[in-house]
Amino acid sequence: MRLIGITLMTAALLLNISALQAQNKGQELQRQADAALEKKEYTQARYFYLQAYAALAEEKKYDAAAICGAKVSALYHRENMFKEAFEVLRNADQFLTQEEREGGKQLAAAHYPLTKERIRMYIKLKNVQRTDEQLSRLEELAKLAANDSLKSDVLYTRANYYYTFGQYAKGDEAINQLINQYKSIKAYDKVTSCYKTLIDIARKGGNAALLARTYERFILWTDSVKALTAHDEMAQLKQQYDQSQLIIRQKEDSLSSKQYIIIGLCILAVILAAALVLGGVVLFRFILLTRKQKKAIAVANEHNELKTRFIQNISSQMEPTLNTLPSSLPGVQALHTFAGHIQELSELEQSLTQPYEMEEKNVNTFCEALADKVRGRLQPEVTLTVNAPKLSVKIAPEPLEHVLLHLLDNAARYTPEEGKIWIDFKKRGAHTHQFVVSDTGCGIDEEKRDNLFKPFSEVKDLTLGDGLGLPICSLMATKMNGTLSMDTTYTKGTRFVLELHV
Numbered sequence: 001m002r003l004i005g006i007t008l009m010t011a012a013l014l015l016n017i018s019a020l021q022a023q024n025k026g027q028e029l030q031r032q033a034d035a036a037l038e039k040k041e042y043t044q045a046r047y048f049y050l051q052a053y054a055a056l057a058e059e060k061k062y063d064a065a066a067i068c069g070a071k072v073s074a075l076y077h078r079e080n081m082f083k084e085a086f087e088v089l090r091n092a093d094q095f096l097t098q099e100e101r102e103g104g105k106q107l108a109a110a111h112y113p114l115t116k117e118r119i120r121m122y123i124k125l126k127n128v129q130r131t132d133e134q135l136s137r138l139e140e141l142a143k144l145a146a147n148d149s150l151k152s153d154v155l156y157t158r159a160n161y162y163y164t165f166g167q168y169a170k171g172d173e174a175i176n177q178l179i180n181q182y183k184s185i186k187a188y189d190k191v192t193s194c195y196k197t198l199i200d201i202a203r204k205g206g207n208a209a210l211l212a213r214t215y216e217r218f219i220l221w222t223d224s225v226k227a228l229t230a231h232d233e234m235a236q237l238k239q240q241y242d243q244s245q246l247i248i249r250q251k252e253d254s255l256s257s258k259q260y261i262i263i264g265l266c267i268l269a270v271i272l273a274a275a276l277v278l279g280g281v282v283l284f285r286f287i288l289l290t291r292k293q294k295k296a297i298a299v300a301n302e303h304n305e306l307k308t309r310f311i312q313n314i315s316s317q318m319e320p321t322l323n324t325l326p327s328s329l330p331g332v333q334a335l336h337t338f339a340g341h342i343q344e345l346s347e348l349e350q351s352l353t354q355p356y357e358m359e360e361k362n363v364n365t366f367c368e369a370l371a372d373k374v375r376g377r378l379q380p381e382v383t384l385t386v387n388a389p390k391l392s393v394k395i396a397p398e399p400l401e402h403v404l405l406h407l408l409d410n411a412a413r414y415t416p417e418e419g420k421i422w423i424d425f426k427k428r429g430a431h432t433h434q435f436v437v438s439d440t441g442c443g444i445d446e447e448k449r450d451n452l453f454k455p456f457s458e459v460k461d462l463t464l465g466d467g468l469g470l471p472i473c474s475l476m477a478t479k480m481n482g483t484l485s486m487d488t489t490y491t492k493g494t495r496f497v498l499e500l501h502v
Contacts, residue, residue: 026055030068037071046075050088057095066092066110070117077121085121089114108144115141119157123164131161152178152194160201163210171210175217176353195221216481220353255293262286341468345455348475356396356480358502363425364390367435370401371423374408381418384408388425393433394502396480400435403473403484407437407496410469414441415493431502436487438495444486452486 033048049072056065069092076085092114096107115138122131142150155178162171182190195218202211269279367388375384411421424436451457453474477484482500
């Protein structure tokens, strides 16, 4: 009897091991397929993925089975065997649909990789209509699966598709939606990760348009994230400053109350001679405590002084103009202009990633119109010359006019009688051109050149100008995908170069 019991236990153990091996068969086949794919043995990988798909489907591991089916299809269409690739996807979808009917449960996450693989093939076949249909289907599946990672993957797929077929506005919209979901919660590391993922998708898919646009925006983001981080740090510093001020006020209130107690005790000591010794001891203790508190407050004030300097520097920008308010109206006008410039700077900084609308314009006609607007402001016998060919180029008319008019106005203001002003247009390549404004005026002092395009670089009387004109123009140039700079090699006056890339 004992021998029979041992035999039965051994048989049961062997059955359990066999069942476990059968359950892990699909995973093992998938592992072998992944290994073959890594070695670029594509035919062998396709065979193992097909076997893994069948085993995982039998084990009812639908998500893993669908991934294997999608990889089988990808390996077929890699060799341009589109008929076989579509057949695999169709069979896999039919199998999942049948399982949904029998089990009464949605398998949206399993359908997702199959639909995504279909989109890849339709993009490769340049079939826009079918790609649009599958993109809508992909979005529905992501919603049904209620999976945030799938929703983000849909946006990656949309961006890749739109840039492949030249739908850049929609591509930008998909990228903005993807980026803003993390930017709004200040998850800057995830924003950077999104840009890197997009660049990786573009490289693997050979999507030059997506690669160029994403890389350009990534460079701008890398620059702007420093400002955003600094802004957040400043907010934290302000909060710490306010908290420190509150603590100081509380300590000062506590100190005042204790001083009143000391005074009361002193009066009581005079009135009650019998309690003189006790009053002296109490007074001595309170004096020591007061000295310690004053020292603690002095240390706290020293630390907070460093934190408040930054805020004081900002407010000091307004002091020269505020001093003029009681006596003259120009000061009020200067404040309005200053506030408007600050608002304009803020709006430009927030919208740097949103490009201006471009239009085809005749360069000569455009520049002549600008010159006509400025000629009435020239000093006597000053000549204004336009050197621009009758050539049509793509420009953003309004911001370009703003920048050039500001440069021409400055030239007109500082160019003396019988002087000269030029506005030149130069081609610097297939996608690069320059607008150059030169004059024979007094020029700009060398010590001021480094901060020429930096706002708030010095405390000024705002009635004499707030110095924000060139910083605003520089931001507009950046938003037009260009740069504004001063030519320091020009010594006969002042020359500014606006270089644009289209």
